[in-house]
Amino acid sequence: MPEGVVYLDGNSLGPMPKSVPERVAGVMTEEWAQMLIRGWNKAGWMSMPSEVGNAVGRLIGAAEGTVVMGDTLSVKVYQALAAGLKMRPDRKVILSDNGNFPSDLYIAEGLVGLLEQGYELRTVDPEDVAEAIGEDVAVVMLTEVDYRTGRKHDMKTVTELAHAAGAVMVWDLAHSAGAIPVDLAGSNCEFAVGCTYKYLNGGPGAPAFIYIRPDLADEAEPALSGWLGHASPFDFDLNYKPAKGIERMRVGTPPVLQMAALEEAMKVWDGVDMTDVRQASVALQEQFIKEVERDVPELTLASPRDASIRGSQVSFRFEHGYAAMQALIDRGVIGDFRAPDIMRFGFTPLYLDGANVTAAVAVMKDVMGNNLWDNEAYKVKSRVT
């Protein structure tokens, strides 16, 4: 971590694990530079999407060979959603909630726009999802942990409700993978997707992942039928024939350098038990809430107070949250802001401890108590994150 920084934004972009630069440099100088195109075979670049997929799968309760890496999360959402809709040709409703990340909803809107009349994206309040899963729903598409408030759906219960109504379940685990224990196989959902640049520390633009329940992997239609998802890409057949199993969800050439960064970053998790991570995360979050409510009364808790329905982030509301967050960042406490008034703080016990929390709250007390945010320089909305 850079000197003088308390990093509470690992829920948006994880920091760089120390061994990553050497690994990426090695791939460039020893593989790309020396092997040239032979690297695809000799260095195993072509099988990286499945190998890294297995490493990610281990953290989220997915069996070997059920997860593959590639593209960005928005693309994987598209594939899962399209494949799910294909499995329920007699139904035309995608159900989601209005706490979902906009990209997931935009992707659904775009897909609905391409399909014949009658398809519909229906969004309800997160609390109303269970009730809204009716017999007309083809696919329930939800993000387990709300990117703004950290509110967490109960994966198993919602999946059971979806199945009871005959719908396909797609989970977005962007704010879950590496953040909380996930039992994908146990949840019985058909599809799951997620990104790796947040809690998995794969670096900016790191590839996304997609999971298909093993019994469906040979029948799911990939929607983006690219050559590397073909059964035998190097036959250069003129007709598309999907590969067996999860490999069919590959689309095109994998980003090898990013994949190497992620593969190296995944080593940090060797021997780490997600239940220990969860316990430590909850302890940090509880400490943070307690200290903020004691010392920074200007802020109002936006996350659920009950830790069992919260992911690994804590959000507070403040009318001038944007400026306040810029003032905090200026003083080394890095969180982020989400419109209209959410100040968001992520908790990542692999590199944060209680002393970091106390140090962050002291800076927050100073910034808020002394109105240090009330400065024109902090109000100009020039930042993208």
Ligand SMILES: Cc1ncc(COP(=O)(O)O)c(C=O)c1O
């Ligand atoms: C829940 C969720 N879904 C989708 C996305 C979009 O992912 P990407 O930019 O990798 O396509 C994000 C974050 O950016 C996210 O948090």
Ligand SMILES: Nc1c(O)cccc1C(=O)C[C@H](N)C(=O)O
């Ligand atoms: N993926 C991001 C990016 O490319 C730039 C800025 C932020 C992001 C994010 O990941 C945002 C994130 N999904 C969120 O929870 O708000």
